[in-house]
Amino acid sequence: MPVEVKICGLSTPETVDAALDAGADLVGFVFFPKSPRNVTLEQAATLAARARGKARIVTLVVDADDALLEAIAAEVRPDLIQAHGSETPERIAQIAQLTAKPVIKAIRVKDDADIDAAADYSTVASLILYDAKAPETLGNALPGGNGHAFDWGLLEGGKRPAFMLAGGLTPENVAEAIRVTGAPVVDVSSGVESAPGIKDIDLIRKFIEAAKSAR
Numbered sequence: 001m002p003v004e005v006k007i008c009g010l011s012t013p014e015t016v017d018a019a020l021d022a023g024a025d026l027v028g029f030v031f032f033p034k035s036p037r038n039v040t041l042e043q044a045a046t047l048a049a050r051a052r053g054k055a056r057i058v059t060l061v062v063d064a065d066d067a068l069l070e071a072i073a074a075e076v077r078p079d080l081i082q083a084h085g086s087e088t089p090e091r092i093a094q095i096a097q098l099t100a101k102p103v104i105k106a107i108r109v110k111d112d113a114d115i116d117a118a119a120d121y122s123t124v125a126s127l128i129l130y131d132a133k134a135p136e137t138l139g140n141a142l143p144g145g146n147g148h149a150f151d152w153g154l155l156e157g158g159k160r161p162a163f164m165l166a167g168g169l170t171p172e173n174v175a176e177a178i179r180v181t182g183a184p185v186v187d188v189s190s191g192v193e194s195a196p197g198i199k200d201i202d203l204i205r206k207f208i209e210a211a212k213s214a215r
């Protein structure tokens with residue numbers, strides 16, 4: 001099976017189209033005001049309409065309240081919700097029920113204990129996404145989308161259910177990341193940007209090509 005690719009943090013029609021044309025399997029829209037990739041409900045609904053039926057639509061939230069989740073479900077109509085904050089397993093179950101959508105739970109990884117923590121979500125999340133825990137030296141880091149990688153060796157050789165890999169992936173390193181971790185799905189934001197929040201069409205194409213030709 002070829003690796004699936006999610007391009008996250010899209011905010012313009014041109015970059016959504018470029019991701020779709022290049023073969024993205026999932027496209028992500030970020031609902032987090034502190035992110036340079038934040039979109040409004042209206043923007044996300046318009047962008048999602050371009051992608052519907054061509055790729056799965058993912059809406060990314062960080063410790064979102066019920067009102068935002070209900071609005072996203074009604075107005076954007078995503079295929080999946082990505083929970084990228086400090087949501088507990090109980091909250092993930094609530095999000096799945098409230099939105100009637102499968103939930104991807106992001107787990108921020110620095111060491112083995114973080115990988116083990118994913119087990120707590122096995123019955124409530126449809127998919128686990130392993131992302132890097134931002135180092136303290138990064139200062140005012142976001143909960144994700146920092147372009148920082150973790151030690152892929154932590155996932156090497158493990159027998160685990162299907163998962164997504166994120167964190168500091170680029171067109172140059174994604175093939176090696178897939179080789180080491182065996183990730184069936186990869187997710188990128190910063191690595192296909194020319195500046196924070198500005199997606200680069202050439203980098204999107206290169207990333208998808210590199211991921212799809214890996215293995």
Ligand SMILES: O=C(O)c1ccccc1N[C@@H]1O[C@H](COP(=O)(O)O)[C@@H](O)[C@H]1O
Pocket residue numbers: 008009028030032035036037060062084129131142143144145146147148166167168169187188189190191
């Ligand atoms: O992209 C963002 O701005 C973002 C904000 C808050 C939480 C998560 C965010 N993005 C996700 O973070 C990972 C890693 O991204 P990167 O490639 O290292 O920049 C990925 O799952 C994004 O979807």
